[in-house]
Amino acid sequence: MADSLGAFEQAVLLSMVRLGDEAYGRAILKEVQARLDRDVAAGAVHATLERLQNKGFVASRLGSGTPVRGGRARRFYRLLPAGLRALNEARAAVDSLWHGLRWPLKGLRYDHA
Amino acid sequence: MTMPSVDGSFDSVRPPRWAEAALRLLLRPDVAETVSGDLLEEYREVVQPLRGTWRADVWFVRQVGGFVWQATWLPVTVGLLLGAGLGVLNLFETARHPLEEDDAGALLLWVIVVSGVWSAAVTPGRARPRSGASDAASPMGSVTRVGFA
Numbered sequence: 697m698a699d700s701l702g703a704f705e706q707a708v709l710l711s712m713v714r715l716g717d718e719a720y721g722r723a724i725l726k727e728v729q730a731r732l733d734r735d736v737a738a739g740a741v742h743a744t745l746e747r748l749q750n751k752g753f754v755a756s757r758l759g760s761g762t763p764v765r766g767g768r769a770r771r772f773y774r775l776l777p778a779g780l781r782a783l784n785e786a787r788a789a790v791d792s793l794w795h796g797l798r799w800p801l802k803g804l805r806y807d808h809a
Numbered sequence: 810m811t812m813p814s815v816d817g818s819f820d821s822v823r824p825p826r827w828a829e830a831a832l833r834l835l836l837r838p839d840v841a842e843t844v845s846g847d848l849l850e851e852y853r854e855v856v857q858p859l860r861g862t863w864r865a866d867v868w869f870v871r872q873v874g875g876f877v878w879q880a881t882w883l884p885v886t887v888g889l890l891l892g893a894g895l896g897v898l899n900l901f902e903t904a905r906h907p908l909e910e911d912d913a914g915a916l917l918l919w920v921i922v923v924s925g926v927w928s929a930a931v932t933p934g935r936a937r938p939r940s941g942a943s944d945a946a947s948p949m950g951s952v953t954r955v956g957f958a
Contacts, residue, residue, distance in 0.1 A: 722847035738851075739875030742844055758839075761846060764819055764853050768846030 699751050701786045707732055708744045709783050712754065712775055720759065720770040721745070745773060753779030822853050822862075824869035832873050835880055848872055884931040891923055 701709070711727035712719040725741045748754045754773050761767040775783075823829075832848075833841045848869060857865035 720847070721843060722850055725847070725851075737875030738844070738848060738872050739879045742840075742876070743879045746840075758843070762850070765846035765850045766819070766823075768842045768849065770846065771843040 699753075699782060700789075701782050704740070705744055705748060706783065706786055708741060708748065709753065709775060709779055712773055713783075717772070717774075719774065720772045722770075724773065748779065749773075751778070752776060753782055819853055822857055824849065824852050825866055828866075828870050828873045832876060835873075835876055844876070884927075887927055887930045891927055895919070895923065 707728050708724060711724050711731065715723050715727055721738070721742065724745070725736060725738055728741060729736045745754065745756075749756060753776055755776055756771050756773045759770040759772050761769050829845055829849075832845050835841075836844060852865055852869055856868050859865075860868065
């Protein structure tokens with residue numbers, strides 16, 4: 697079994713899947729923020745991308761810069777087969793945990809008053 | 810969206826230079842270029858037009874702070890824990906043998922042991938890949954550890 701993925705790693709990888717060829721650092725950050733519906737630090741996404749790259753789940757290449765970036769290059773990321781497999785395994789694990797249960801769960805109070 | 814000036818450049822709209830310099834110091838050159846480009850793009854296209862220059866600068870500095878945190882939390886935390894542990898141990902030893910002189914050899918041994926433990930704890934491995942950030946964090950963690958030990 698491949699390395700298991702944390703929730704944030706899954707969010708980053710799934711954002712890359714959604715973005716396709718347009719998956720570069722800033723676009724991934726904005727997609728993750730939109731999907732998680734919260735502010736996310738660029739450093740957190742960058743650290744996750746580096747970790748995923750070192751695990752062999754993603755690869756990157758440099759693209760050209762633009763004037764608004766001061767001519768600085770973009771780094772585009774793409775999913776590798778190992779990353780795809782890890783995502784599928786993560787989804788299968790969650791599906792297995794939820795198998796036979798109805799969502800949303802009912803009959804329990806959320807608060808502990 | 811921020812528009813370029815009449816000469817077609819965005820140079821007049823830029824985050825604090827010291828923050829950009831800090832980012833370049835913290836990250837590997839190839840990483841610093843793409844990361845600072847991403848931040849600059851967001852700063853110019855979204856944050857500065859929406860929030861104004863002062864709040865956009867605060868946003869930029871917070872983003873750089875996030876990178877500093879990513880790079881330093883582990884070595885600094887381990888250094889603090891080791892230093893605190895040694896401090897407590899030293900208190901116990903002093904209470905047990907209040908009049909005993911410190912032994913130079915024993916002290917050196919402690920420094921070597923603590924250095925080894927700290928290095929093993931913070932050295933990037935499979936789970937924590939080596940990066941420019943972790944390279945930059947090592948001296949900071951060393952200072953913390955030596956300061957507390």
